[in-house]
Amino acid sequence: MRRTLAALAVPAACLPASPAPAAAAAEPAIRSITVRPVDPVVGPTGSVRLVVDVSARDADRVSVVVEPGRARSPRPTEPGEPSEPGEPGEPGEPGDDGDGDGGEAGDAGSDAAQSGDAGPVVPTSPYGAEAPRTALDGFPPILGGALVPGRVVRRTAAWDGAWETWRFLPQKALSRWYPCGAWTVTATARGADGAETTARTVFYLRRATELDGVKVARDGDGVRVTGTLMRVDPLGRVDYRPYAGQRVAIRFRPAGSGDWRQMDTAVTRKDGWFSARAHGRGDGQWRAEYAGSTRYARAVSAGRRV
Secondary structure (H helix, E strand, C coil): CHHHHHHHCCCHHHCCCCCCCCCCCCCCEEEEEEEECCCCEECCCCCECCEEEEEEECCCEEEEEEEECCCCCCCCCCCCCCCCCCCCCCECCCCCCCCCCCEHHHCCCHHHHCCCCCCCCCCCCCCCCCCCCCHHHHCCHHHCCCECCCEEEEEEEECCEEEEEEEECECCCECCCCCCEEEEEEEEEECCCCCEEEEEEEEEEEECEEEEEEEEEEECCEEEEEEEEEEECCCCCCCEEECCCCEEEEEEEECCCCCCEEEEEEECCCCCEEEEEEECCCCEEEEEEECCCCCECCEECCCECC
């Protein structure tokens, strides 16, 4: 009996080792997409260059696409359910008067955007990230170039893992010739095993506006504020043209105060001119403000005393 028990007492080290379960590859994740400048504004001349930072984890490659408008939803549809068409371009601003700026499709350069020519695919990045392809390639060739392949510029340890910041520097700069309004940045992170995840963010490209010739004068027992609201000409015929049908706020800041109080509003005429009368409030400064929109930038006149 003892002999049988002894035979069964085989040391564990002599047993064949069972194969260890293969470690599951970590799924890539995207924590954030940051676009700078946050609020790009283009004037009649010059341009704005973007910097796109993507914070990703467990990614072997990251790619970025920058395109005007809002991207279609990636959500799969159920059988029999129509696919999501995506959001249309921004509607025209009040007062648009048939100048071709009533929507993104009417902006200069839109014909190129709708031609389907997305430009050549850039070779794979030496940094290991896919060189992104961008809808900007379909716009005026004078802007040329493509997005610089992404590279890791920062690593951050957090409670939920190590995150890497991939930086993309578009060589093409945005100018007045590109559609204003919503733009979409789509980032895709791919893991070593081919798994991928996608995230999007939206920024707004705005054309500049100006409040020109703002004057403040006494008008009986009140104050009259006049001026003209101008915007970058969407058709490029001139630098600026009058902006009709827009609401302009008249604000007052009493002497010694840091707060601007709204006293009245005015709506610009077809020639961009506005006029508003408000009751006097003692010593202080007056100014006009245009709040802006998703397609045109905010404008504020200098403070003026009566």
